[in-house]
Amino acid sequence: MGYQEKYNQWLSFEGLDESLKANLKEMDEKEKEDAFYTNLEFGTAGMRGILGAGTNRLNIYTIRKANVGFAKYVLTLPNGKERGVAIGYDNRHMSYRFAIESAKVLATYGIKSYLFESLRPTPELSFAVRHLGCAGGIMITASHNPKEYNGYKVYDDTGCQLIPEWADQVVDYVNQVEDELNVEVCSDEDAYPYITYIGEEVDEAYYKEVMAIEINPGMDKKDFKIVFSPQHGTSNIPVRTCLERLGYDLIPVLAQCAPDPDFTNTKSPNPEVEASYELAIKKAKEVDADVVVICDPDGDRLGVVAKHDGDYVLMSGNQSAAVYLEYILSQLKEKGTLPDNAVMYNTIVTSDLGELVARSYGVDVEKTLTGFKFIGDKIRKYEKTGEKQFVFGYEESYGCVIKDFVRDKDAIQAVLTAAEAGNYFKKQGKDLVDVLNDLYAKHGTFKETQIALSKAGVEGAQQIKAIMAGLRANAPAEIAGYKVVSVEDYETSIKVADGQETVIDLPKSNVLKYYLEDGSWIAARPSGTEPKCKFYFSIKGNNQQDALDKTNIFHKAMMEMIGETEY
Structure with missing residues (x-):
């Protein structure tokens, strides 16, 4: 069925939600095609999309369809009905409605649900799954995406997002639903006993x-x-409650504390965007704060700004995580509580600095694909075997977990760690940037950046495929004059170095990574949650200026390689 037929099917559906019907009538031809040319799919962090009418949009019908798949998956689990599913949701448009629809679909299949009475952060949902002994979890959130988006994430019984093996089972069940408009959903009255x-x-x-x-x-x-x-x-109450109980001098940016689906008083809800820090830095200057911390809307990512030499310096996710690691591991070692079999997890697109810090304390390091579910899965594996003890896990995209009572990124834990580390180092006469510079002096200077090319719609999806196919077909021998010494292709699971092929022991993923002769690397991958093709740069320099200069050169070289003039 083509997009026009699907559009007409929705438009003529007698019981269609009135707001969605109005949305359909406002669409031009291009909008119709984008809304119906495909179905929303599960990516690295569940299902995420623009709110509105259509099979490629998030609405009550696509949410119901997704929940049919998850419900059928839960029914395959031991005592799945009785153990039930924990459901959380954030401050976004339609989040509460989607949470209720999720609970009602589960009830239709006789599955209990534990629904938060109001918005909560993603890490608390992960915690609740294990705390309540549930068979799984659902979080309604689009994390750090713009206000037009919402999303749907599913969790296993450990509070970890479903790994591909199990997510594929859910997707198979979802794909069996031929008509999302006619999914059976019980009444509120019939659902009530299950919630x-x-x-x-x-x-x-x-x-x-x-x-x-x-x-x-x-x-x-x-x-x-x-x-x-x-x-x-969602992080307002948890962060303020925990830090104030512990005695910290925490000053909130009140204009950004009210749960607002339109994010009225911030230029961006994404800690990766520098403009999102404007009001917080303004407040920091007024009160002479030592550290600024901001969470994304669902409370799983944390951005940190440190006062350094009279200025406020934004730290990347790679940089802040390296400093957290230095604090945590140095203190555990000093106290004699660092396990002999300690292990730290990060991903294939995180900086090498964190790994160097960990190994300097004798901590093993294991890398995973992008997506915190892979880190959660590693924690589960060693929890069962006892072979290694988890001490830290992080991604470059401002997400980390310190203690594994949560199996997803946890910005509330991260805020406390940033506060404790900042306070400790201040008493040693240093700020967080000083500590980072010490790590550079010890392990080498790294500059980590990212270029995210937005390619929306049908044409955008085709362009992203073409970019990755072009890079795969024409692997560069050098980039900006630096020899490529090895290439990792995670889709074929092959690493090539010195003409020799070795197998990459990770699940398949559409990622390419180029290692350069100077110790730098560059990776490319399509986003699993946004219509973007992402390029990750970890550039090693003799000093910070050298690393910055080389980064600019590598940016230009990679974009020229794929024919992009604006980025």
């Missing part, structure tokens, strides 16, 4: 675990100021 509302009891259990991650709980906190923004999202 239990949860709130304070889970909150308090989660807060207790978060506060217990302090390594130096007795440290004086009175001379350390933190400015905090939840970016209109």
Whole structure:
């Protein structure tokens, strides 16, 4: 069925939601095609899309269809009906409605659900799954995406997002639903006995675990100021509750504390975007804060700005994670509590600096594909075998987890770690940037950047495929005059170095990574949650200026290679 037929099918559906019908009538031909040319698919972090009418949009019908797939998956699990599913949601448009629709579809299949009474951060949903002994979890969120988006993430019984093996089972069930408009959903009255509302009891259990991650709980906190923004999202109450109970001087950016689906008082809800820090830095200058911390709307990512030499310096996710690692591992070693079999996890597109820090303390490092579910899966594996002990996990995209009572990124834990590390190092006469510079002096200087090429719609999807196919067919021998010494292709699971092929022991993924003779690397991958092709740069330099200069050269060279003049 072509997009026009699907459009007409929706338009003529008698029971169609009135707001979606109005949306259909406003569409021009290009909008119709983009809304119906394909179905929303699960990516690296579940299903995410623009709100509106269509099979390629997020709406009550595509949400119901997804829940049919997840419900059928839950029914295959031991005591899946009785154990039930925990459901959380953020501050976005339609989040609460989608959460209710999810619970009703589950109830239609006789599955219990535990629905948060109001918005909660993603990491608390992950925690709730394990705390309540559920068979799985659902989080309604689009994380750091713009206000036009929402999303749907599913979790296993450990609070980890479904790994591909299990997500594929859900997708198979979803694809069996031929008509999302006619999914059977029980009435509110019939669903009610299957739904239990949860709130304070889970909150308090989660807060207790978060506060217990302090390594130096007795440290004086009175001379350390933190400015905090939840970016209109879910982290406001958890962060302020935990840090204030622990005695931190936490100053909120009040204009960004109210849960607002339009993100009215921020230029971007994404900590990766520099403009998102404007109000927080302004407040920091007013109160002479030591550190600025901002969370994305669903509370799984944290951005950090540190006061350094009188200015406020934004740290990347790679940089802040390296500093957290230095603090955590140095303190555990000093106290004699660093396990002999400790392991740290990061991904194939994170900087080498964190790995060097970990190994300097004798901590093993294992890499995963992009997507925190792979880190959660690693934690599960060693939890069962006891072979290694988890001490830290992170991605370059501002997400980390310190203690594994959560199996997803946890910005609430990260805020506490940033605060504790900042306070500790201040007492040593250093700020977080000073510590980062010390790490550069010890391990080498790295500059990590990213170019995300937006390629929306049908044409955009084709362009992204063409970019990756072109790079795969024409592997560069050199980039910007630097020899490519090895290439990793995660789609074919082959690494080529010195003319020799070796197998990459990771699940297949559409990622290419080029290692250069100077110790730098560049990776390319399509985003699993946005219509973008992403390029990751980890450039090693003799000093910070050298790394910056080389980064600019590599940016230009890679974009010229794929025929992009604007980026």
